Amino acid sequence: MARIPTICPFCGCGCSMYLVVDGGRVTGVEPSPANPINKGMLCAKGWNAFEFVHSPDRLTKPLVRKNGVLTESTWDEALDLVCSRLTGIRDTHGPDALGFLCSAKCTNEENYLLMKLARSAFRTNNVDHCARL
Amino acid sequence: MAGLAAAFGSGAMTNSIGEFEDADLFFVIGSNTTAQHPLIGTRIINAVERGAKLLLFDPREIQLAPFASLHLRQNFGTDVALVNGMMNIIIQEDLYDRPYVESRTEGFDELKALVSRYTPKVVEQITGVRSADLYRAAVMYAQADKAMIVYAMGITQHVTGTDNVKTLANLAMLTGHVGRHSTGVNPLRGQNNVQGACDMGGLPGVFTGYQRVNDPASVQKFEKAWETTGLNTKPGLTITGMVEAAHSGSLKALYVMGENPLLSDPDLTHAEHALGNLDFLVVQDIFLTETAALADVILPAACFAEKDGTYTNTERRVQLSRKAVEPPGQARADWEIVSELLSRLGCCGTYPDTESIMREINALTPSYAGITYRRLASGYGLQWPCPNEEHPGTVFLHRDQFTKGKGTFLPCEFRPPAEAPDEEFDLTLTTGRIYYQFHTGTMSRRIEILEREAPQPVLEINPEDAKRYGIRTNDLVEVESRRGSIRLKAEVTTRVPRKVLFTTFHFAESPVNRLTTSAFDPVSEIPELKGCAVKIRRCS
Numbered sequence: 001m002a003r004i005p006t007i008c009p010f011c012g013c014g015c016s017m018y019l020v021v022d023g024g025r026v027t028g029v030e031p032s033p034a035n036p037i038n039k040g041m042l043c044a045k046g047w048n049a050f051e052f053v054h055s056p057d058r059l060t061k062p063l064v065r066k067n068g069v070l071t072e073s074t075w076d077e078a079l080d081l082v083c084s085r086l087t088g089i090r091d092t093h094g095p096d097a098l099g100f101l102c103s104a105k106c107t108n109e110e111n112y113l114l115m116k117l118a119r120s121a122f123r124t125n126n127v128d129h130c131a132r133l
Numbered sequence: 134m135a136g137l138a139a140a141f142g143s144g145a146m147t148n149s150i151g152e153f154e155d156a157d158l159f160f161v162i163g164s165n166t167t168a169q170h171p172l173i174g175t176r177i178i179n180a181v182e183r184g185a186k187l188l189l190f191d192p193r194e195i196q197l198a199p200f201a202s203l204h205l206r207q208n209f210g211t212d213v214a215l216v217n218g219m220m221n222i223i224i225q226e227d228l229y230d231r232p233y234v235e236s237r238t239e240g241f242d243e244l245k246a247l248v249s250r251y252t253p254k255v256v257e258q259i260t261g262v263r264s265a266d267l268y269r270a271a272v273m274y275a276q277a278d279k280a281m282i283v284y285a286m287g288i289t290q291h292v293t294g295t296d297n298v299k300t301l302a303n304l305a306m307l308t309g310h311v312g313r314h315s316t317g318v319n320p321l322r323g324q325n326n327v328q329g330a331c332d333m334g335g336l337p338g339v340f341t342g343y344q345r346v347n348d349p350a351s352v353q354k355f356e357k358a359w360e361t362t363g364l365n366t367k368p369g370l371t372i373t374g375m376v377e378a379a380h381s382g383s384l385k386a387l388y389v390m391g392e393n394p395l396l397s398d399p400d401l402t403h404a405e406h407a408l409g410n411l412d413f414l415v416v417q418d419i420f421l422t423e424t425a426a427l428a429d430v431i432l433p434a435a436c437f438a439e440k441d442g443t444y445t446n447t448e449r450r451v452q453l454s455r456k457a458v459e460p461p462g463q464a465r466a467d468w469e470i471v472s473e474l475l476s477r478l479g480c481c482g483t484y485p486d487t488e489s490i491m492r493e494i495n496a497l498t499p500s501y502a503g504i505t506y507r508r509l510a511s512g513y514g515l516q517w518p519c520p521n522e523e524h525p526g527t528v529f530l531h532r533d534q535f536t537k538g539k540g541t542f543l544p545c546e547f548r549p550p551a552e553a554p555d556e557e558f559d560l561t562l563t564t565g566r567i568y569y570q571f572h573t574g575t576m577s578r579r580i581e582i583l584e585r586e587a588p589q590p591v592l593e594i595n596p597e598d599a600k601r602y603g604i605r606t607n608d609l610v611e612v613e614s615r616r617g618s619i620r621l622k623a624e625v626t627t628r629v630p631r632k633v634l635f636t637t638f639h640f641a642e643s644p645v646n647r648l649t650t651s652a653f654d655p656v657s658e659i660p661e662l663k664g665c666a667v668k669i670r671r672c673s
Contacts, residue, residue: 004438004456006457007325007437007446010571010576011169011323011571012170012323012327012328012446012447013170013173013446014325014446014452015172016513019457019458021457024458025458026438035513036149037151041175043171043172044171044569044582044583045569045571045580048581049580051580051582052577053439053458057579058419058436058461058462059418059431059464060433060461061433061462062431062463063430063433064429065428065430070431079477080477081429082474085413086388087478089385089386089412089413093385097384097385098385098388099369099378099379099384100388101372101375101389101394102330102333102335102390102392103326103392104324105325105326105392105437106326106391107326107329107454108329108333108444108445108451108491109443109468109490110442110468110471111326111334112333112490113471113472113484113490114335114390114471115340116359116475117471117474117475117478117480119346119364119365120355120359120364120475120480121475121478121480123365124369125346125367125369126369126375126384128337128371128375129330130324130327130372
C-alpha cells in the first residue's frame, strides 16, 4: 500500500490529501495532518474524492464523429484530425475563428501549454476558462 | 477580478486561509461558505466560537446564519447601494481611517461625494435593510481591528459584478482594512485551479502572471521564449464572447479542455445552439459530459490522481500533486496531449515531464519565478508572488503599498438587476451550490455517498409564496423563465425570503441554466447567473 500526496480536485480551498493506493487502484483518502489549509480535515466531497477515478464511465479511447456518430478511433487519427481541421479553419477564416477553453480543473502546466498552443501555434487570444461561471 | 485589479493592482485573495484564525470580524457577502468552501467555513465557525464577530449579508438563511452577530437579508441585487450606505455612515460618523486614506489611497473626495447620496432612508428603500441595522453593520465593520471581507460568486455573478467588487474594495480601503495580517478582501475561488488557470494566462488579454498581450515588452519576451514572431496583440474573446461569436457564425472551432459549458453556461438553449453552429468542436475530458456529447473529436484525459502537476488554490498557494495510479485504457494526461499537439504543429519545446513545463513558466513569470519543483517537493507549497528561489512566498498582499502603488477608490452608483420580476414572471430565481454536490456534477454525481445525500435538485420556496400557489414540500413544480422551463421538487422553507426561489445547477436532469439570463457585466463579462425573473406552477 502506498500513500501519494495530491490536492483535492473540488473547490478552491486546495486541501492537501494522500491517495491510498493498493494494487494499482485508489482505495481511499487520508487528509494531510500538518498542512496549513485543512490540518487533517476534509469535507464530504474530499473524503470521497477517489470514487469517480475508477468509474466505469471514464473515457478510455479517442472518439471521432463519423457520419454523425461518435466512433472509437486511435490517438494518431484523432490528433491528425484536430491539427488539420484547426489549421484549415485558421487558414480559411483567420486565427480569431478559433477559441480555446482552458480549465479550472487542470494543472498549471496544462493550462500553460494550452494557452501556448492557442497563442503560439494559432495566433489567437481567444483563450478563457470558466472562472466566470 | 477586474474590480479588485482596478482598485488594488491585483485581483487575487489578499490574505491566507490560516489568517482566518486571527481575524476579529468576518464580513461575509455572496458566499455560502460552509457549502462551497467547507474548510474555510469551518475556520469561520471556529473563529466565531472563539469570540470573532460575523457580519453576514445574504438574502438566504444559509448555514452560517445562526453564527452571525448580525444577519441582514438584503433585496436581491442591491449590494452596491447597501455598501455605499455603510460607507456614508462611516464617513458621517468619522469612523474612517483618515491616515490610511491620506497616505495609501486616491480618489476619496469622489467617493465621499457619491456615497453621501446613499442616506439610510434611500438605502432602506432599495435594499430593504432597516436604517438601524445598516448603522450597526457599518459601526461593527469600521471599529473591528482585524476585519476580513469574504465573498464569492454571489458578488460577481451579477450585471453589476465588477461594481460590487469595487464597492467592497472601497469599503476596505476607507477603514484601513487591507494590507495587514488577518485584514483584507478575499474572493473565494470555486474550483481547485481557477486561480492557477488565471495565473497561467487562461484569459483573453494576458500571458502568464497577468502580463498583457498588448504590452510590447511582454510580447517580445514570449516571442523570444517561444521562438516565434507575429504573436497576436489584440485581446481575445471571453467565454461569453465566444458563445456569442459561435452563435453569429464568426467563431468556427472551439477546443475545450476539462470544462462543461453546456451545463454551467447561462441560457443553455442559446449556448447549445451556439455550440451546434460550430464547424469543429474538440473536447478533452475524463467523462462524456453534456458538452462532449456534441463534439467532433473527444480526447480521453487522465484525472487528478493519474498525473503530476501543480494547482494554485484560492490563497495563491501553488502545491504539487503526484501521480498515484495509471489512467484507464488509452487516456492520457492533458499536458501530454497538448504537448504532442504543439510538436505536431512545429512549436518549440519538448516536455518529457511536468517539471520541464514549470521551468518554462518560472522563466517567463516573475510572480512564479521562485516556485520550483525542488522547493514544492517538501513543505506545503509556496504562495505567489515568489520572485526568486530564496523568497519564502507572500502570505498577504499590499503590506506597505498596493501592488499598483496607491489604492484607488472607484465609487459606483447602484444599478438594478437586468431582469426584474413583473406581473407575469413575478418571482426571482437565484442559483448556487450545495454541500454534497459540485459544479456540473461530472465528478460528484459519480460518488455514491454524495448521490445518496443529494440525489436530486430541490427548489426552495418561501411558505407564503408556496401557500399562494398551493405548493407543498415534495410537490413537483414547473419553473419557467422567458428562455425555458424545468421541473423539479419543491421544498417549502423560510431559508429563502418571500418572492425568491433557490436551486442549484448540479443536476443535468433539471438544468437550471435553461432559465438563467445571459445578460452580463460589461467589464468582466460574467453573466447574471444569480438572478432572473420566473413564474412557478404546481404540476398536477
